[in-house]
Amino acid sequence: MAAASLPSALQSLANYRAHNTRVSQEVVEKGKLLLKAKSASKLGDDAWAFLEQLALAAIDVAKYEVADECLRLLAAKFPDSPRVDVLSGIRMEATQPPEIALKFYDELLEKDSSNAAICKRRISVLIRTGKVEQAVLELSEYLDTFYSDVEGWVELAELYSSCHQYTFATQALSHALLLAPQNPFYVLQFAETAYTADDIPLAVKMFMLCLDIVDKHTSEESIPTGVSIRAWYGVKLCCRALSGRSCSSASDTPLPKNLNLLDELATERILTAYSAAGKDNATIRELVLTWMGPSDRSGGRVHFVR
Amino acid sequence: MSSSAVSLYLDPQIRDWVLFPITLVMILVGILRHYVVLLLQSPPKKLAREAIREQRALARSQILRATSASSPIPPSYYRSISNRLVAAFEAGTYLKDGPPQGDAPSTPANPMTDPAAMDGMMAGMKTQMVMMVPQMVIMGWINFFFQGFVLIKLPFPLTLGFKSMLQRGIETPDMDVRWVSSLSWYFLNFFGLNGLYRLILGNDNSAADTSQTMMASPFAAGANQPGQPQDYVKLFKAEKDNLAFAEGLYCWMGDDVETRLLRKYGRL
Numbered sequence: 313m314a315a316a317s318l319p320s321a322l323q324s325l326a327n328y329r330a331h332n333t334r335v336s337q338e339v340v341e342k343g344k345l346l347l348k349a350k351s352a353s354k355l356g357d358d359a360w361a362f363l364e365q366l367a368l369a370a371i372d373v374a375k376y377e378v379a380d381e382c383l384r385l386l387a388a389k390f391p392d393s394p395r396v397d398v399l400s401g402i403r404m405e406a407t408q409p410p411e412i413a414l415k416f417y418d419e420l421l422e423k424d425s426s427n428a429a430i431c432k433r434r435i436s437v438l439i440r441t442g443k444v445e446q447a448v449l450e451l452s453e454y455l456d457t458f459y460s461d462v463e464g465w466v467e468l469a470e471l472y473s474s475c476h477q478y479t480f481a482t483q484a485l486s487h488a489l490l491l492a493p494q495n496p497f498y499v500l501q502f503a504e505t506a507y508t509a510d511d512i513p514l515a516v517k518m519f520m521l522c523l524d525i526v527d528k529h530t531s532e533e534s535i536p537t538g539v540s541i542r543a544w545y546g547v548k549l550c551c552r553a554l555s556g557r558s559c560s561s562a563s564d565t566p567l568p569k570n571l572n573l574l575d576e577l578a579t580e581r582i583l584t585a586y587s588a589a590g591k592d593n594a595t596i597r598e599l600v601l602t603w604m605g606p607s608d609r610s611g612g613r614v615h616f617v618r
Numbered sequence: 619m620s621s622s623a624v625s626l627y628l629d630p631q632i633r634d635w636v637l638f639p640i641t642l643v644m645i646l647v648g649i650l651r652h653y654v655v656l657l658l659q660s661p662p663k664k665l666a667r668e669a670i671r672e673q674r675a676l677a678r679s680q681i682l683r684a685t686s687a688s689s690p691i692p693p694s695y696y697r698s699i700s701n702r703l704v705a706a707f708e709a710g711t712y713l714k715d716g717p718p719q720g721d722a723p724s725t726p727a728n729p730m731t732d733p734a735a736m737d738g739m740m741a742g743m744k745t746q747m748v749m750m751v752p753q754m755v756i757m758g759w760i761n762f763f764f765q766g767f768v769l770i771k772l773p774f775p776l777t778l779g780f781k782s783m784l785q786r787g788i789e790t791p792d793m794d795v796r797w798v799s800s801l802s803w804y805f806l807n808f809f810g811l812n813g814l815y816r817l818i819l820g821n822d823n824s825a826a827d828t829s830q831t832m833m834a835s836p837f838a839a840g841a842n843q844p845g846q847p848q849d850y851v852k853l854f855k856a857e858k859d860n861l862a863f864a865e866g867l868y869c870w871m872g873d874d875v876e877t878r879l880l881r882k883y884g885r886l
Contacts, residue, residue: 425667426666460677460681483695490691493685520872521871565872568876573885573886577880
């Protein structure tokens with residue numbers, strides 16, 4: 313029974329690895345089977361990737377004895393590997409106080425200052441322990457060297473946002489945009505951060521830019537979903553804010569032309585999103601309509617960024 | 619003129635003792651070479667963090683420049699990033715050894731004196747030797763024992779232009795181009811076995827890329843390796859100008875996005 317399920321277990325584990333899926337519970341269950349069957353030796357070179365995956369998953373679900381077993385095997389095979397170092401660092405973070413993990417990472421960095429993975433682990437420990445200031449400092453330094461780390465820039469933006477430094481957050485996001493100009497989520501995040509920073513003209517431009525990317529392949533009649541509906545809401549909010557008062561823009565962004573048309577379009581698009589038949593949709597549509605209300609009613613400002 | 623009228627009859631012994639052995643030897647030597655190269659490879663050198671920073675500084679400005687014609691970021695952000703990079707290049711912030719002092723001439727280090735650079739070059743030369751020596755030996759072997767042998771007849775007709783390619787080592791003006799000589803068979807194998815190696819040894823094997831590496835000299839190969847001395851002072855100076863050009867091309871995607879959007883939904 314167990315022997316028959318081994319190949320399929322291996323298959324699905326490799327699949328998880330390839331897609332970077334985080335299903336730790338299943339990985340541990342399947343991995344324990346394999347570990348018990350001692351099939352690691354039969355796997356060849358794949359065994360090591362599997363052990364790493366299992367160790368991470370086991371730490372994730374607090375099965376530390378499994379993780380330790382994997383770590384022992386890995387450390388025996390690769391005594392000086394920085395990758396194993398990172399793994400044992402994560403294991404340390406799981407049970408030891410953060411100071412010890414930080415010290416461990418410091419020692420590793422002293423040996424090899426160019427180890428990006430360890431830098432990132434260190435920063436994550438700092439964030440976890442609430443030392444945001446130092447985390448921001450180290451993250452900026454890290455990004456100065458490893459510029460092309462998009463996730464790093466987004467993380468930096470989130471850190472800034474968490475301290476209400478929205479201008480800095482947009483600056484960090486602008487680097488992420490440069491690195492991944494095709495990703496609408498970053499554009500949306502930029503727009504929402506700019507909105508929260510009260511740079512409404514910039515925000516409305518970025519919301520529209522996001523829509524421009526998302527809607528590239530959709531037709532005019534299609535119903536907005538996901539990112540695009542959020543962006544349409546953003547446009548609507550911006551239009552409302554812009555019509556109420558004259559807005560200043562910290563980034564000197566000019567106001568969009570045809571603001572009224574834009575407002576109408578946004579209203580229509582949002583309502584289209586809830587146009588499908590269905591009981592839920594009808595109530596939501598009702599709610600949205602009241603929220604839209606007469607255009608002069610400026611509702612409470614909604615903050616996107618928490 | 620028809621080939622059936624004046625056909626050669628090849629001794630089957632030639633097939634068994636010349637054609638197959640040459641092919642087999644070449645395949646085996648290729649596989650052996652793959653493993654020898656693996657054995658000779660030294661682990662990649664670790665770069666200090668400052669060196670990485672210096673290397674990647676150029677990539678930063680290239681990323682900025684690549685999107686400048688339809689940039690995703692608004693003008694003020696673009697300009698601040700661009701200006702910061704220009705200032706950093708000017709001041710030499712990204713240089714590994716700090717900003718250049720005074721007017722000391724900044725010459726690239728001589729690769730012969732730098733032990734690290736020497737290592738890289740030696741590694742390149744070693745690989746080259748592993749590539750070249752077996753090929754020379756095989757060629758000598760074929761030339762010595764099988765010179766002038768006709769090994770095989772191609773199953774399709776060819777034009778006369780292929781004569782020099784397929785009948786190297788046989789000086790006959792009249793023979794049909796379809797006959798392949800031993801030396802030509804060697805060359806056909808030499809360039810044609812890459813696919814087979816890829817099948818046997820996997821995609822990134824060191825047996826397959828012989829034809830490319832044979833052309834490059836060991837010195838040229840060394841220059842392309844990371845960690846070789848490059849004059850970053852000069853590179854940064856050039857990059858500064860490039861950034862200035864890119865700023866001229868700069869155009870924000872958001873400039874007329876509302877027009878595009880409204881037009882798409884038929885409002886304009």
